[in-house]
Amino acid sequence: MNDTDVPQAAVPSTIRMQREKFSFTGTTREYFGIWIVNVLLTIVTIGIYSAWAKVRRQRYFYGNTHLAGATFDYHARPIQILIGRIIVLVLLIAYNLLATFAPLVSGIFAVAFLFALPWFIMRGMRFSARVTSYRNVRFDFTGGYWGAFQAYILGGALIYGTAGILAPLASQWMWNYTLGNLRYGDRPIKSDPRLEKLYGQWWLPAFVLAGGFLVLVAVAVALVILFSTQIGEFFNTGDDPQVSPYMIVVLFYVAVVPFLILYFVAGLLYRAGTRNVALNETIIDDRHAMASCIHRGRYAWISITNLLATLATLGFARPWAAIRMARYLATVTALDTTGPLDVYVGTIRDEGGAVGSEYMDVEGFDLGF
């Protein structure tokens, strides 16, 4: 191997650390065209083009992400994506059919599904890593089934079982699994976010969630007391043509939406904070250190205004929103290098099927690459 003539740490004092910042050069003007054609052709082909759309979208975002004078690249072939999506859709439809008509049997399937999920995640991570390259060298993912089981099934149960109190532990498992099992070429990537640091990012969202919850409940109670007579009339008049299940469902949404927004905001703050912690403890090939400095408030602001703008424009602001977020994430991410980045060599491996990655995609999992 060529690496042997670069003995690391032989002369530690001469190692020069150089900060390489990520940058994103995509523009709304350019992406809008790609996006509108993606959406149009996806609709016209009743979803079939979505596989091609995904490849074009990913290539646009990867190809515009620069690091140290080179870009990333996305190599999945649309036909792989299409096959993966068809399999996932068939599985989802079968599952929903069962859940609707045979609730008892579907309980068994739900449990079986819980055990299949880590496999989907594992294969999805592997596919996504293997179709990603930087400087012609592909990434790889070596995580196994039980790692995914711990990170996502046990981790998920832990979060819900302790009402979020142990969420940082689940985050530690998750980042360990996703980032710590990545490889760049034939070199390992390590990620070991420390628990106390993750807890350091936990207080603010926990406080927002608990405080906001109390405020909302207080407001709801106050409203019920203030308007108790009107509410009573509203529900008791049998002849009132306004009262229908439809209205009750709408009322339910009105009551639940503020809580969802609260949960959403707390989630944004937590995600941004833990991304900083995890990336700051990620080391590539034992010599290049990732660095992330997201400002939590700024990230939440961009996410929320992006969503509002997208909804207000019936989706047409989405290209602008996506570019804006990609640009922000690139500017707050860097790599502290202690040597050249072009000395790496990869192995060309079979990418495997895209079922896992498409399951994650269709269900809206965020890989966080």
Added chain:
Amino acid sequence: MASETRLPMAVEGLWRPPAVGRAKAAVLTVGPDATVTAADRDTGAIFSSAAFPTVRISDRVGSIPRNITFPDQSVFETSDNDTVDTLVRPHRKKNFGFIHGLERFHPRLVVLAALVVAFCFALYRFALPMLVEVAIVATPPVVPQLLSQGALASLDQTFFEPTKLSAERQKALTDQFTAIAALARGGNGVAAPAQVPPYTLNFRGGGSIGPNAFALPDGTVVLTDELVELAQDDEMVLGVLAHEIGHVDHQHSLRQLYRAAGVTALIMLIGGDIGSGTEDILVQGSALASLSYSRDAEAEADHYSVELMHKAGHDPAAIARFFELMRDKLGDKGENDFLSTHPATPERIAETKRYAEEIASRKK
């Protein structure tokens, strides 16, 4: 052609051996014999060379760099997209670069945006119902049978008790039910007779479900004792049963299922392009919209009950009378399952009454 006298066109970029990170400055040329060659920019030494059809050229997306991959998996990379297109065009099919052409920033994009809006509407309004019909026709009869058996078995285990109605009472109701069901097969010409299954009436003790009646897609109709007791006469019971037959004849449950699946699948497929937040909101919105669809289905089944009862020589307004009874006896408290899916709203009572009169006068 003039190109024969000129030097082969060239584009500058970087060349990398297979899976190797370090790049060399290179020049790519396409010779007159359609040979693609990457050579050292300074020395002219050939890195890789192959016939055009064996070389993979990545599609143009925005202004990101293009990759030209040789059969030996070495890669030439360049950001000079225009020159690559000029080099490649003579060797490609006519529609080469069509997608990228559409995507370019141009006033035409406004038209595409308008088309998206129009197609979204058309898809939801026309294509989706059509696909649902196709799916229903393509569903073999065994599917609703299996699904219905499963559903009934699980309800029997969880909620229902054996019926306490006497055998004579059961027989009386079953005979009348069979008589109207015989008229229902393919009733309105909505469903082809082959796909409408034979109807069977099943009696159950409602348990915590209380007064209720429902139909499963294979034609199994379930009636609870509590509903029979609640009704003042058999006509009312038959009116409700005719309503349930209407659901089966119109294949409402399968239709609703396919519709919900279709909408969700489409939202999920566009999901990557609209962001997960918007996707979640759309999925919730479509759930709300499907509520109004189920209201339409109820209205359709009401009309069906009126028509079928009239055809069988029964009281077409029986279902309207039953709704009035429900309203008076149970109130609109919403604590009853039958009420939550079959709301006895004033407009519903008025509409069934009106329709019953219309039918009665029309066919006299």
